[in-house]
Amino acid sequence: MELFVERLLAGLTNGSVYALLALALVVVYRATGTLNFAQGELALFTTFVAWWLTTLDAPVWIAIVAALIVGFVLGAAIERLLIRPVQRKNDMAVLIVALGLFTGLNSLAGLLWNSETKIMPSPFPNGLEDYVSVGGARLYGDALGVWGALIVLVVLMTLLFRRTRIGLHMRAVAANPESAALAGVRTSRILMIGWGLSGAIGALAGVLVTPLAPEQLGLTTMFHIFIAASAAALFGGLDSLQGAVVGGITIGVLEAMLSGYVSFIGGELQQTSALLIIVAILFIRPNGLFGTARTVRV
Amino acid sequence: MTTTLPAPAKTRPAAATTRFTIVEGSWEHRGLRAAGIVVAALALLAASQLTSFRVGQFTSVFIMAIAIIGLNLVTGYTGLLSIGHSAFFGLGAYTTGVLIVQLEFAPLATIPIAMLLTFVLGLLVGLPSLRIHGLYLALVTLAVAVAFPEIVRRLEGLTGGAAGMVVRSRYLAPPEWTGLVRAQRGIWMFWLSAFVLVLVMLFARGLIRSRFGLMMRTVRDHEIAAAASGVGVARTKILVFGVSGAITGLAGALFTMYIGALSPDGSFTLLKSIELVTGLVLGGVATQFGPLIGAFAVVFLPYYTSSFTTGPLSGVLFGAVLIALCFLMPEGIAGRLGLLIRTVVTVLPPDHPALRER
Numbered sequence: 001m002e003l004f005v006e007r008l009l010a011g012l013t014n015g016s017v018y019a020l021l022a023l024a025l026v027v028v029y030r031a032t033g034t035l036n037f038a039q040g041e042l043a044l045f046t047t048f049v050a051w052w053l054t055t056l057d058a059p060v061w062i063a064i065v066a067a068l069i070v071g072f073v074l075g076a077a078i079e080r081l082l083i084r085p086v087q088r089k090n091d092m093a094v095l096i097v098a099l100g101l102f103t104g105l106n107s108l109a110g111l112l113w114n115s116e117t118k119i120m121p122s123p124f125p126n127g128l129e130d131y132v133s134v135g136g137a138r139l140y141g142d143a144l145g146v147w148g149a150l151i152v153l154v155v156l157m158t159l160l161f162r163r164t165r166i167g168l169h170m171r172a173v174a175a176n177p178e179s180a181a182l183a184g185v186r187t188s189r190i191l192m193i194g195w196g197l198s199g200a201i202g203a204l205a206g207v208l209v210t211p212l213a214p215e216q217l218g219l220t221t222m223f224h225i226f227i228a229a230s231a232a233a234l235f236g237g238l239d240s241l242q243g244a245v246v247g248g249i250t251i252g253v254l255e256a257m258l259s260g261y262v263s264f265i266g267g268e269l270q271q272t273s274a275l276l277i278i279v280a281i282l283f284i285r286p287n288g289l290f291g292t293a294r295t296v297r298v
Numbered sequence: 299m300t301t302t303l304p305a306p307a308k309t310r311p312a313a314a315t316t317r318f319t320i321v322e323g324s325w326e327h328r329g330l331r332a333a334g335i336v337v338a339a340l341a342l343l344a345a346s347q348l349t350s351f352r353v354g355q356f357t358s359v360f361i362m363a364i365a366i367i368g369l370n371l372v373t374g375y376t377g378l379l380s381i382g383h384s385a386f387f388g389l390g391a392y393t394t395g396v397l398i399v400q401l402e403f404a405p406l407a408t409i410p411i412a413m414l415l416t417f418v419l420g421l422l423v424g425l426p427s428l429r430i431h432g433l434y435l436a437l438v439t440l441a442v443a444v445a446f447p448e449i450v451r452r453l454e455g456l457t458g459g460a461a462g463m464v465v466r467s468r469y470l471a472p473p474e475w476t477g478l479v480r481a482q483r484g485i486w487m488f489w490l491s492a493f494v495l496v497l498v499m500l501f502a503r504g505l506i507r508s509r510f511g512l513m514m515r516t517v518r519d520h521e522i523a524a525a526a527s528g529v530g531v532a533r534t535k536i537l538v539f540g541v542s543g544a545i546t547g548l549a550g551a552l553f554t555m556y557i558g559a560l561s562p563d564g565s566f567t568l569l570k571s572i573e574l575v576t577g578l579v580l581g582g583v584a585t586q587f588g589p590l591i592g593a594f595a596v597v598f599l600p601y602y603t604s605s606f607t608t609g610p611l612s613g614v615l616f617g618a619v620l621i622a623l624c625f626l627m628p629e630g631i632a633g634r635l636g637l638l639i640r641t642v643v644t645v646l647p648p649d650h651p652a653l654r655e656r
Contacts, residue, residue: 035436086624093624095379095436096579099572100624104617111611223568227444234437272448275441279426282437286429 015252040226075199237291390550420543582630
């Protein structure tokens with residue numbers, strides 16, 4: 001029982017991280033209709049920025065805020081300077097630019113701060129004694145912090161999309177860019193804000209996960225998280241916020257349970273098995289669990 | 299991905315605007331072709347006389363080119379972005395490796411089996427396209443790319459697991475009928491890869507020009523219109539994935555015979571897929587010679603950049619080159635060369651209307 005609770009908690013924590021990054025992917029998809037392959041590496045890069053600031057004796061919280069700002073600026077700049085010009089040509093070009101960013105940002109981080117593993121301090125209490133006991137299992141402060149961050153973020157995003165003018169405009173652009181533009185929405189600014197927002201969310205995911213990740217902050221840290229997050233976003237249907245959250249947590253828990261209880265899978269096949277399950281789900285529901293089906297015409 | 303690609307310019311410039319017009323099948327056309335073949339053969343001969351290090355580099359170019367030709371069929375001609383081709387490459391490589399090491403197969407005899415297995419894997423990857431479209435299909439290929447190294451690590455008894463697998467060089471010696479001794483494996487692999495590359499290029503050329511090739515391009519250019527005109531969209535995609543997988547798997551089999559040592563994290567991760575995509579885009583998507591040019595670029599660019607810098611910078615350059623290409627030369631090197639040549643020479647089929655005017 002204790003072991004079960006422990007695995008469940010670990011799964012929930014990992015799942016919350018996947019959900020955070022999946023939210024970033026969904027925001028981009030809603031704005032631009034593409035999967036941002038570079039989202040994980042963007043988060044990695046901003047996390048390196050945060051780590052670098054902490055080595056300059058900046059307090060963790062300041063470093064995190066700075067990382068969020070860098071993420072926002074980078075995301076917006078990428079949309080404006082790299083994505084928009086090629087998007088007019090075709091969709092494949094967008095994916096290839098994103099692949100270029102994927103390799104480029106990763107290597108740039110390695111070039112600026114070398115490839116050794118870094119220790120990113122956690123913004124939450126995570127000493128050996130900072131835990132609460134749940135059903136016999138220990139729940140540490142930074143895991144609770146990730147859950148809290150996810151909940152706050154989901155509330156804020158829901159408020160943004162449902163209650164503010166910018167959110168309304170973002171939904172309008174997602175639904176129909178041309179009609180939105182005709183109705184007076186400044187489409188290009190909304191797209192930039194969308195990408196910027198996703199850059200900032202990705203940065204948040206990065207700085208929160210690295211203290212928890214087994215390999216700390218290295219050049220490959222975000223890779224697995226990005227794959228799980230894109231699976232989570234697709235699972236939920238790519239354009240649904242609650243779908244991303246449900247997808248992320250499902251994948252986190254599935255991973256923890258499969259690697260814990262199915263001995264053939266063990267610690268080595270968890271990515272494979274999680275992805276296989278998602279492919280199977282897509283087979284039954286091709287637009288994800290919460291996605292809207294799109295009709296097409298000749 | 300049902301996306302339109304940076305298609306090679308389809309509009310032929312009118313025959314009158316270019317300086318020379320060559321009719322397909324005429325003696326000039328045949329002569330030029332023969333000259334091209336002679337030049338290529340001479341270049342190969344010259345390359346085979348270089349130092350064994352250079353010969354090895356050329357061998358890896360050829361193997362890479364074969365792998366990229368496989369990718370070109372799916373991504374270039376059918377418009378489905380695959381980031382899973384590292385798995386086909388890896389499955390081909392490991393099939394050959396395992397058969398040689400565990401069952402003492404002759405290296406060449408492993409090739410058909412490697413191609414068969416990668417063909418089946420291709421069908422399996424393509425199978426979801428019955429239901430899944432667009433980005434979702436790219437995720438399936440991503441899943442395959444991520445799963446492959448994990449599965450190799452898991453099947454330790456067969457593959458040597460994370461520690462990797464070494465194929466002893468006595469197994470990889472050139473076959474006796476070549477008259478080459480074991481130490482001449484480099485030159486044997488050079489000619490073998492060159493020969494296979496030529497075969498694969500001819501096969502791809504024939505496939506693209508066939509009825510099936512037309513179906514592939516129709517699916518790429520307009521999936522719904524293709525379906526409306528009676529093209530079995532899902533069937534086409536599944537079959538293309540199979541054929542493409544088999545070709546990339548063939549490249550993997552040659553890779554094992556060339557390199558002799560395999561490890562799951564060495565050449566078979568997602569990064570290999572990105573390398574293949576980079577090579578394809580750089581060389582020219584949906585072109586005949588693009589994969590070869592792209593293979594030269596991805597083998598030699600990191601080699602030359604790493605000679606004056608260290609590791610990560612070549613990754614930055616790779617990324618920057620990939621992005622710059624999308625802006626400056628979306629048709630790739632081969633595509634751009636084709637456009638340049640077309641401003642000077644036009645090749646027309648004998649029944650082209652422009653010829654009748656004269």
